Amino acid sequence: MAMPTIKHIRAFTVRGGGADYHDQGGGHWIDDHIATPMSRYPEYRQSRQSFGINVLGTLVVEVEASDGTVGFAVTTGGEIGAYIVEKHLARFVEGQLVTDIEKIWDQMYFSTLYYGRKGVVINTISGVDLALWDLLAKVRGEPVHQLLGGAVREELQFYATGARPDLAKEMGFIGGKMPLHHGPAEGEAGLRKNLEMIADMRNRVGDDFWLMLDCWMSLDVNYATRLATAAHAYGLKWIEEALPPDDYWGYAELKRNVPRGMLVTTGEHEATRWGFRLLLEQQCADIIQPDVGWCGGMTELIKISALADAHNVMVVPHGSSVYSYHFVITRHNSPFAEFLMMAPKADKVVPMFNPLLLDEPVPVNGRIKVSELQAPGFGVRLNPECKLNRPYER
Missing domain, CATH: 3.30.390.10 (Enolase-like, N-terminal domain)
Structure with a gap:
């Protein structure tokens, strides 16, 4: 042929x-006083959309x-x-x-x-x-995962990112990652509130459920070290993206500083094999988290993953729906995946890229079977009810 x-x-x-997915209506957990690099300015603390995250x-x-x-x-x-x-x-x-x-x-x-x-x-x-x-x-x-060499397991297992890890546990996820709410500019009072949130959530989920913290580039090495050290008492599994993505030296120091057994993760806002080479060679992270829609696509993620595998570092892509599912299920050094809880209150499982994609699979009891990823391509369709605009038609 x-x-x-x-x-x-x-x-x-x-x-x-x-x-x-940040382009949401009002009242969504994803836009509710989450610590960011802009949290140093009081007028931009309450909403990430206030400084233009959805532009x-x-x-x-x-x-x-x-x-x-x-x-x-x-x-x-x-x-x-x-x-x-x-x-x-x-x-x-x-x-x-x-x-x-x-x-x-x-x-x-x-x-x-x-x-x-x-x-x-x-x-x-x-x-x-x-x-x-x-x-x-x-x-x-054939499905994309077959082009990538085929599935190495029968199902994907997920942790959930959202405001309610306690509800994620009830839904069958293996862990819950919650956003940090207060950055260094909010001082000791903000640090206490962060620790109180972690302690409260650990009490809700019990001792055996993974609990992680997403800091979204908002901290410095000193604050991140203090937070990780204090949070160790609550069994925090990892501290994620604590520093700005270009601070490779800070990440290497933080990885040396955190309590033994706690993981440092980052890479959501890193790009290409060259950026991830710096993270890996400087021993910045235990898990790297490239987003396949931001790091260079599938072609580049394959190279990034190979680099990570050679450094004995896990690759757990940032939540990107089917585009990462087809990759994760083909790689031994990607043992689980992220699912973003896009329901406004993080109280139910809805498709991650809703309403744009049709046939988008969602976890049931925190899992998706490879049999649900067998349609040709990535297995999704564009929703004809979503109004597409082609601004530069040729």
């Missing part, structure tokens, strides 16, 4: 949930093959990402064989090097790359 070529690539934007919106990338097959993927990038796809990256995609994913990635990355390397440009490249994997798998009539 002759392999089809890529005829068109199109970029759309959409608002309200989807891949930009980009979702980017949807579609690639259409010469035989009519369409692959797609979603990420965070919005109109900026759509411009980059249509005005710059399209030249490296259209006309290529659907199998030419490695060459396309290389050309996208090195052609944007002078203004890219990280951030929204790599988010955008990630979206294109994931759409290409979806397209190739659909052309071949």
Whole structure:
């Protein structure tokens, strides 16, 4: 069978949930006084949306093959990402064989090097790359995880990220990760409130349930060390993304400082094999957490994971729905996965990229079986009721 070529690539934007899961309505736990790098300013402490965490919106990338097959993927990038796809990256995609994913990635990355390397440009490249994997798998009539070498286990097990680890335990998750609410600028009173929250949640979930803390880049080494040391009494499994992502030296120091047995994790906002090489070689983390929609896509995540495996470091991707599920189930050094609790009160399991994706699998009793990941591609469809806008139509 002759392999089809890529005829068109199109970029759309959409608002309200989807891949930009911070783009939520009022009253959602994900926007309720969570510590951030902007918490040093009192006027930006209560809401992350107040400083613009939701300004980009979702980017949807579609690639259409010469035989009519369409692959797609979603990420965070919005109109900026759509411009980059249509005005710059399209030249490296259209006309290529659907199998030419490695060459396309290389050309996208090195052609944007002078203004890219990280951030929204790599988010955008990630979206294109994931759409290409979806397209190739659909052309071949198999799920993406089979292209990656096949499943190494029969099911995925998940921990839940949200405001209510106690409810996550009742739902069958193996652990619960909750957001830190108070940063260094809130002083000793804020530190006490953080520890009281951890103590209260440990009392609710009991001794045997994993309890983790997501600090979202908001701390410094001294504060993070004090917090980790004090929280050790409550059996905190790990402290996540405590420092700004460029502070590799701080992460290495923090990893040396934390109590024995507590893990340091990070990488959600890191990108490409070169960024993760620094984290790994400087021994910054016990677990790295690349987001496949932000780190460079599936093509780059494969390389990142291989590096981590050589350093005996686990890879537990940041919650990115089916795009990470198909990867995690193929890797021994990714023994479990993250699920973001997108219900406003974190009191029920709903699809992570709701309402944008249809057929998106969700954990039942904290697990998803590989039999639920057998549809061609990533196995999801775009919801036709979500209004897509193509701002840079060619």
